[in-house]
Amino acid sequence: MAPTSVLLVDDDFELGQMLTEYLAAEAFSVITACDGGSALKLAEKESFALVILDVMLPSLNGFDVLRMLRRTQSVPVIMLTARGADNDRIRGFELGADDYLPKPFNPKELLARMRAVLRRTVDAAHASCDIILGDLRLSAADLDASVEGRALRLTGVEFRVLELLMRAPGRTRSRELLTERVLGRKPTHGDRSIDTHISNLRRKLGERERAGVEIRNIRGAGYVLTRSTRPQ
Numbered sequence: 001m002a003p004t005s006v007l008l009v010d011d012d013f014e015l016g017q018m019l020t021e022y023l024a025a026e027a028f029s030v031i032t033a034c035d036g037g038s039a040l041k042l043a044e045k046e047s048f049a050l051v052i053l054d055v056m057l058p059s060l061n062g063f064d065v066l067r068m069l070r071r072t073q074s075v076p077v078i079m080l081t082a083r084g085a086d087n088d089r090i091r092g093f094e095l096g097a098d099d100y101l102p103k104p105f106n107p108k109e110l111l112a113r114m115r116a117v118l119r120r121t122v123d124a125a126h127a128s129c130d131i132i133l134g135d136l137r138l139s140a141a142d143l144d145a146s147v148e149g150r151a152l153r154l155t156g157v158e159f160r161v162l163e164l165l166m167r168a169p170g171r172t173r174s175r176e177l178l179t180e181r182v183l184g185r186k187p188t189h190g191d192r193s194i195d196t197h198i199s200n201l202r203r204k205l206g207e208r209e210r211a212g213v214e215i216r217n218i219r220g221a222g223y224v225l226t227r228s229t230r231p232q
Contacts, residue, residue: 005031009034016034019110036057055092096156138159157183158197164178172222175222177222
């Protein structure tokens with residue numbers, strides 16, 4: 001089986017060399033870029049299964065690179081941020097990152113997150129049936145969501161959150177379940193990653209008043225998708 005192709009964008013040469021060797025032993029082929037411009041050129045020319053993207057880069061930073069990538073590609077992206085930089089993490093999610101990992105990190109944790117992100121991508125691609133609720137339609141096979149035929153621009157994580165909620169309308173889904181099923185890991189103390197994704201998804205649904213659904217926060221329990229009570 002051919003190695004899985006990964007683009008690593010980081011200006012730390014030693015880190016790049018170490019991860020290239022470590023991931024090669026785990027059946028990944030890593031191509032490195034030391035700056036945002038080079039990364040975008042590589043992403044345009046080649047097809048990658050996953051991008052690992054550092055926030056702190058010379059010239060174009062990681063947020064700029066992610067923003068430009070998301071204009072044309074839905075490739076999964078794991079961002080590397082400074083430890084404790086919550087604002088970086090939230091901003092990355094808002095721009096379409098699939099997961100994040102604070103530096104410094106254990107390569108084993110990065111590997112686990114890579115496999116989880118790739119597994120979710122494959123699982124979503126293998127799903128086949130459409131889900132319809134009001135004027136909101138979700139096509140699991142095409143990874144596409146729309147309202148009255150007009151596409152909703154969702155990130156991969158937002159799509160999977162919406163899919164979980166739409167498959168059980170009226171049923172509360174806990175933060176723990178959503179984090180495990182969508183992000184592929186157990187939530188840690190103070191981890192609000194899933195709440196950030198929910199907030200972004202709510203905003204996008206709110207911009208389409210004809211969607212006819214809303215995501216409600218059930219205090220102490222989680223989130224539930226219901227029919228909207230707002231007048232259409």
